Amino acid sequence: MTLVNERASRALKEILQKPGNNECADCGAPDPEWASSTLGIFICHTCSGIHRNISEVSKVKSLTLARWEDGEVQFMSENGNLRACAKYEAEVPMYYYKPSHKDCQILKEQWIRAKYERNEFTEPEKELPYEQSVREGFLWKRGRDNGQFFSRRFVLSDRDGTLKYFAKNDAKEPKITIKVDTLNATFQPAKIGNPNGLQLTFLKDFRTRNIFIYHESSKEIVDWFNAIRAVQLHYLQVAFPGSSNVDLIPKLTRNFLKEGYMEKTGPRQTEGFKKRWFTLDHRRLMYFKDPLDAFAKGEVFIGHKDLGYSVKAGLPQGTHANRVWHYGITIATPDRSFLFTCESESEQKDWITNFNRVIQQPMSPQEYAMEALFKHKP
Ligand SMILES: [Zn+2]
Known part of the structure; x- marks a missing residue:
């Protein structure tokens, strides 16, 4: 045989x-x-x-x-x-x-x-676990200061279009109320150190805020994730009644284009280069001291090439600030230039590819509004 x-x-x-x-x-x-x-x-x-x-x-x-x-x-x-x-x-x-x-x-x-x-998608009208009008439950949330995780009550409301969490189980007022249209959710197992780790990013008083959560059950956290997307789509359908779902789906949660360490220097390039964690979330380039920080230290808006945005390898001649890494990147915006360095040539190339992808893409009306907001930020 x-x-x-x-x-x-x-x-x-x-x-x-x-x-x-x-x-x-x-x-x-x-x-x-x-x-x-x-x-x-x-x-x-x-x-x-x-x-x-x-x-x-x-x-x-x-x-x-x-x-x-x-x-x-x-x-x-x-x-x-x-x-x-x-x-x-x-x-x-x-x-x-x-x-x-x-x-x-x-x-x-x-x-x-x-x-x-579970054959969830084989027949129409099946009741799905992520389509409740209110979803409520406990999730482990990373504390801002000491990195410990605490069990916190979260409530996702389809009617209000919000995700809330409560600091104490019997609290009547939520600690934070997040509007789903400003919310992004992306799985970050390596960063959070848990296979079920989910990063929530949202705007709080015009600042980008991160919270990091997980649930012991993979099914539960993925259900939460899809439940957020369901509420987001419903919210957008109401807000933009003429839009097709094909236009709205890309506005739901999205993966970051790239994350990683680079060094950056300030506008006058006198204070030396500092190592920071960068997150490129479409047109927002945010930087953090630590990947798990609650707030971004700063953000750069990256617009379309016709509006004066460009990226190139290398640093301007005569850049004196001290740096450890050698693979430079210069991003020009209408207001000023931003200088970065990467640890390796492949990282430099990868960042530039991603920046170029954003710079080549035409801007939507919402992105023009976002650009204006960035310019008027205190
Ligand atoms: Zn496969």
Whole structure:
């Protein structure tokens, strides 16, 4: 008996060429090397690891290393990624965040479990856990000063379009009320040091404020995340009645374009370069002393090239301020230049690529308003 069924292997290779099968059914990563022989889908290595944990519904097999039977191959041929998508993703709500291969583990895991284990999206009108008019519960919130996490009550209200949290369990007044249209939520497992760590960023008195939360259960925190998106979409639909969902979806939570350390110097370049943590959130470049700071130390608005914004490698001649890192970046804005240094050439290139992406993009009316706000900031 040969271990490999040659006929089956050849047939599998052909099935892989069919539309939809050339990328992972769950995260879109190219060239899947695994399959679920019970769901009839082709998946990537990472997602195959998640499927292993739902063995009641999914049997994982390597496309190249496992022996495939003719019947299994037949099943793969009759199903495949597009058919499975039509079935398991038939009723995914517009606001639900479908992760890509770049997203964190728990977003992918909960997406896969929601699809195949909980069958959340197979039939219309199903009651979904992130569509309550009020969502209330306890989340662990990082304290501002000592980095300890405290259990805090959070309330997300669809009617008010707000997320509130309470410092004491019996408190009547919330510690903070966040309008969902100023709120961003992004998973930050490495930064927060917890696989379920979520960063909330919002505007408080025109300043950017961060809070860091998690829940012990990956399902709970991902449900909170999608519940925030559901409330945001509803809020935007009411605020912009003429807009299509396609225009509104990009205004929901978004991933930061890039984060990392750079050095920066002040406007007169006399005080030397200081190492800071930078977050590029579309047109806002924020910097922090520590990645987990509650407030940004400063922010730079990055507008469109026609309005006098540009980025280039290197520092102006005669930059005297002391610096440790050598790979310079100069960002010009209509008001002044900002000078940065990166630790390595690849970091410098990556930052410049991301800055250019923003600078090349035309500005929306809301971004013009944001630019004006930045200029009048005290
Ligand atoms: Zn995948």
